[in-house]
Amino acid sequence: MSTRFVAPPLLGPPVLVALTLLAGCIGVSPHVPSYYAQSTDSATSGCLRNPACYNTRPGEEAVIPWLSRAVDAARTATTVEMVLQDAEIKLVEQTLVQCAQAANEQVNKEDEELRGREPTAEQCRQVVRREGNTEVTRAMDLGARKHKLALDCVRAAFAERFSDNVSLEPTYQKDPSTGLWRWIDPAQVAEWLKLGLKSQLWGSLVPDLVLHASRNPNQVQRVYDFKFPCPSGKPPSWGRYAKGHPHHPKSQKEMYEEALLGGETSNANSVTTNGIQR
Numbered sequence: 562m563s564t565r566f567v568a569p570p571l572l573g574p575p576v577l578v579a580l581t582l583l584a585g586c587i588g589v590s591p592h593v594p595s596y597y598a599q600s601t602d603s604a605t606s607g608c609l610r611n612p613a614c615y616n617t618r619p620g621e622e623a624v625i626p627w628l629s630r631a632v633d634a635a636r637t638a639t640t641v642e643m644v645l646q647d648a649e650i651k652l653v654e655q656t657l658v659q660c661a662q663a664a665n666e667q668v669n670k671e672d673e674e675l676r677g678r679e680p681t682a683e684q685c686r687q688v689v690r691r692e693g694n695t696e697v698t699r700a701m702d703l704g705a706r707k708h709k710l711a712l713d714c715v716r717a718a719f720a721e722r723f724s725d726n727v728s729l730e731p732t733y734q735k736d737p738s739t740g741l742w743r744w745i746d747p748a749q750v751a752e753w754l755k756l757g758l759k760s761q762l763w764g765s766l767v768p769d770l771v772l773h774a775s776r777n778p779n780q781v782q783r784v785y786d787f788k789f790p791c792p793s794g795k796p797p798s799w800g801r802y803a804k805g806h807p808h809h810p811k812s813q814k815e816m817y818e819e820a821l822l823g824g825e826t827s828n829a830n831s832v833t834t835n836g837i838q839r
Contacts, residue, residue, distance in 0.1 A: 643775050644782055645726050653723065653772065654785075657832045660714035661787055664707045665834045672703065685791035700791035707789045711832075712769060725775040726782075733766045733821060742766070742820040744778035764807040766816055769832075781828075784817045788831040788838070797831045797838055 645653070670677045674684065685700040712729065719727045732745040745765070753761045769787050774780035788797035799812040808816050817829035831838040 645772055654837050656718050658836055660711045661832050662834045664711035668707045679793045680791055682792050704789045708787050711787050728771045728778050730767055731771050731778055781821045784821055784829045785832050788833050797833050
């Protein structure tokens with residue numbers, strides 16, 4: 562039996578409301594896109610570019626006003642710190658967990674077989690479809706759908722607040738001339754993909770969410786990836802890069818720590834329905 566994380570009352574219903582509206586706005590696709598040799602832990606969405614996903618009618622308060630009030634209380638009255646403080650990081654992490662819980666609950670409800678129940682180990686192993694030569698198990702399908710919805714929930718939550726300190730699915734590459742890992746402008750990434758130059762992104766790191774110094778994605782504070790183990794009682798794991806990949810045999814967590822966090826081993830975390838796993 563899985564242990565359910567009980568969040569502070571302040572962070573509960575508004576996230577569920579936002580997530581419900583997001584689901585109606587974007588839908589949940591069972592298709593798992595193939596990302597330039599990057600783990601399927603990363604998913605993309607354009608919801609941030611669509612205000613209808615997180616606003617009410619013009620002139621009304623946003624769907625998630627609790628976040629606005631909580632952040633205002635956490636910040637000082639006159640200045641904005643260059644990096645997020647402990648209280649702000651805690652608020653961000655609580656929001657991430659709430660989005661994971663809400664996504665997990667909604668996708669389980671939408672699944673025709675689960676009907677709101679947590680999947681069993683046997684159900685997780687079931688093959689639900691084939692994509693080319695790949696057998697997609699229920700665990701893979703549920704994980705991708707939950708992951709996408711959780712990210713959309715986070716986009717809505719942080720669309721305005723923390724925008725200078727939060728980057729969702731940023732791309733980092735190693736500069737061969739300096740040996741340093743640097744943030745790549747999303748416009749450049751989009752151009753490469755549009756031109757079919759996926760090889761330019763080989764070996765890139767694309768975490769789900771990065772906390773960084775204000776307007777400086779290269780000064781990383783924390784890195785987070787969503788994890789949805791199946792069954793839910795199974796410990797979350799960090800995928801290891803396959804043989805032939807430039808980061809083999811390291812794990813995602815090891816690469817985040819080495820490349821983005823200067824060797825800090827406690828700042829690359831997984832986000833689960835049970836909380837933040839350090």
